[in-house]
Amino acid sequence: MPRAGLTPALVTEVSAALADDIGFSQLSMGLLAERLGVKTPSLYKHVTSQADLNHRIAVLAMTELADAIRDATQGRAGSDALIAGARAMWSYVKEHPGRYAAGNAVRPTGPDDPLVAAAGRVLASWSAMLHGYRIDPGQEIHALRMVRTVLHGFATLEAAGNFRIDADVDVSFTWMIDFIDHGLRTLNDRH
């Protein structure tokens, strides 16, 4: 019996890809083992439990997402940064729905959980992006939460196939980002 040469990182990567293929909720140790050409119990040499595996997928997803947003918003500001960042996040979720689902399903175990750090990097990107709008410091947290809410909501609704007429979802997305952008730009002009 030749060795398969597995590592925790490889197991995580393959399970993330499998989750993207069949859906995070359908992921099982048996299917993962089959895809890796190995029997189920062998996985426990690299991963302590399914919860541990899910956690690793979540960290991977949040890290990749943070990188994607950072790369997209790099060198841009204001409207440009918002549009580029939002599209980057949306396309990441469309391409990796299983990973993203894992990222939202898993709860951090504590303050020093790498998942917290990864999620913090995503938030930091949005926060940096908002600086371009010169928002009143007291309103920054609310604007940040709104951006996060909108993008998360759109991503999950679309990943779940919840938009009936999905022909012009792209148009709706653009419209929505434009709506938010316009609102942010005119935040200080309110009477």
Add this chain to the structure above:
Amino acid sequence: MPRAGLTPALVTEVSAALADDIGFSQLSMGLLAERLGVKTPSLYKHVTSQADLNHRIAVLAMTELADAIRDATQGRAGSDALIAGARAMWSYVKEHPGRYAAGNAVRPTGPDDPLVAAAGRVLASWSAMLHGYRIDPGQEIHALRMVRTVLHGFATLEAAGNFRIDADVDVSFTWMIDFIDHGLRTLNDRH
């Protein structure tokens, strides 16, 4: 052995309440049977499978949510209707997180699925609410999707405990609704 007097409706109601208590993902046939004072296999006299049960919870949730939003927006228009409807949805989700999670996890089986009708009633309420803003018909679908996206995103993020500093989540919610309201009211004033 005296009979418990179960019905599909009662089983659904109790399972929904249980899901709200322990979380939708933690719901199991065994726990439900225990709460009903019955052995697990007895449930299958009233419900064909766990998938069937989840579907019934989802229909119940969407129906209740549609009623709550309709009642809250009744007799109101524009900003008032948006604020009242949004708060009604938010408080429903806070009060019944398990039900709402079921409503989002379950896929409709077909076009005549009662779940589709219930979800349609929710959408109809948002649509009626938007009429008060006199939005250009070509943009209505986008505005509708945005409202849905924002409320769904906020509800799920908060239900998952994803807002770190949850002290002023209520303030953020109000701020966000106000932001959306302002944007909708000035939609026609864009240059």
Add this chain to the structure above:
DNA sequence: CACGGCTAGCTAACGACACTAGCTTTAAGG
């Protein structure tokens, strides 16, 4: 009031799943 059929609820059992125990064998390092 008796009785017959429907069915709610039960026990027993199966398959799928996550996981553990313990063995064998691989392969890396002295």
Add this chain to the structure above:
DNA sequence: CCTTAAAGCTAGTGTCGTTAGCTAGCCGTG
């Protein structure tokens, strides 16, 4: 070449969803 950590295996356990088949409570009819 030989020792040793560990990768992968087989076998087995507990839990969960689900089915089969029996028993007994309830409702309608005679």
